[in-house]
Amino acid sequence: MAKDIAGPAAADALREAAGVPFESARAMPPEVYTSPEFADLELEHIFREDWYCIGRASALPESGDYVTCTLAGQPIMVLRDKDGAIKAQSNVCLHRMSTLLEGRGRARSIVCPYHAWTYNLDGTLRGAPAMTLNEGFCKDGYRLPQLRCEEWLGWVFVSLNPDAPPVATQLAEVEALVAGYDMTNYTEAFFEEHVWDTNWKVLAENFMESYHLPVCHAGTIGGLSKLEEMVCVPGSPAFNYHTILKDDTLRIAMAHPSNDRLKGDERRTTFLLAIYPSLLITLTPGYFWYLSLHPKGPGQVHIRFGGGMSDDYANDPDAQQNFADLKALLDDVNIEDRGCTEKVFAGLSSQLAKPGHLSHLERPNYDFAQYIHGRVSRAD
Known part of the structure; x- marks a missing residue:
């Protein structure tokens, strides 16, 4: 049975957790995910105030x-x-x-x-x-x-907020980071909507860290990325990110030969961008996919799921088939992610749930907790 703890109490628990330096930080308290009152605070102070994609x-x-x-x-x-x-x-x-x-x-x-x-x-x-x-x-x-x-x-x-600062102002640093990808010229090839039985933050955090890849995705992509090559830097007020290096077994994950904007390892670097509150983008030099999340109470999340390719690949005869194969793989990855994130929410709802310490590969999760705390503390 989910814990029925009032929103202010959950906010107090989050305040205490967020006040710890990253080097000794733990995951967010369970009540931050399970409290209906806290979910209402998020709607009021996050989704009614910030930008939604x-x-x-x-x-x-x-x-x-x-x-x-x-x-x-x-x-x-x-x-x-x-x-x-x-x-x-x-x-x-x-x-x-x-x-x-x-x-x-x-x-x-x-x-x-x-x-x-x-x-x-x-x-x-x-x-x-x-x-x-x-x-x-x-x-x-x-x-x-x-x-x-x-x-x-x-x-x-x-x-819904007439006074929200312009998106381009808030995300100027992101634009500079991925300038060589020319993200404007990526065309959406598919779009789907889903509802999973987990809290929206659980799914957001699942995207923000690749620590889970070798285990949760052992049947699909778990062996394609090395933990020691993942780079997790401190986040910014409006976003966080980490990067992964891909190999050329998936050609459309590499920069197209015509792309002279990216150099060296940039040509095989994947950015995993978390734009607050809930736009999550996997951006490779050749393709992208994304999730845009909206809560449906504490125990469900509505997902806008889409993806496509860089226009650099528009005239390559085999690129569309490569992307179709990738989409089939992404569907399998989503099945794995759904299983993992729904298990996490089931565990969070247990009376015995207690948050453990974070890995250095979960730095984005710590920064996300700082963002959530900063927004919800407006209710004080």
Whole structure:
């Protein structure tokens, strides 16, 4: 049975854990993952305040292309308008408040599935049947609320916070780190949505450390990376990362011959980027895949899972088959990760759960705990 500890108590436990230097740090306390009240604090002080990634701009190539999500309880649509700009707005009808669009698709206009109120792509009301007898109704007075939306290196972010600092400002250091990869020119080839039975932070932390690869992924990629070649540096306020060197057994993980931007070991270096709060990117010189996470209470996580290739490989005849083979491997890796992270949450929910000391390969997890503490402490 999950522990039912109040959010402030969990925040106090996290404050104590976060105050320890990395050299003697432990994992975050179990109640930080299992407390419903703490999960509410995260929605209020993290997901309603920071930027959330809905995926790649390349997934919205044409006017009317849209994706939907729910951010901290607010249904949102993100679409490319008739002028070619990507915009975010409320996905709730202004009449009887039904949600409007679902999933992904393309629309010339936005039609409410309840009473057919119809909106233009810019959120203005185009038409509303059988409203002529209401003397107070004026079509021009209706427009779907507009939300913050920014593109950065091909990623699309939304925020409910009108005062959130620009994405590019917060992530300028990341942009410099991966400049030679030209991440803007990676095209999404697949997108899926999943729900796993674990806390969102468990899955985020699982991505942030490769310490688990030899064991959790023994059946797939566990033997492809050497622990002694993993580099885990101290994180920054808006992100953390670690790097792994790949060998040339997977050609599309290497820099393309036409890429003269990367030199030496850079041509086989994989960045594992954790953009706070919940965008997790595996970036190789040839391909990428990502997870964008959103909590569904303390015990479930909604996952936006996508990936694709660098446009450097666009004209290589064998690259698409290589990527299809990689996607099949990633599916197997996800099965392994799901098993591991759901076991972790089951263990966290035990009355006997106690956090152990962190390995030097789990430095990103320590920095993530500092971020969570800094955000949730705003409730004090």
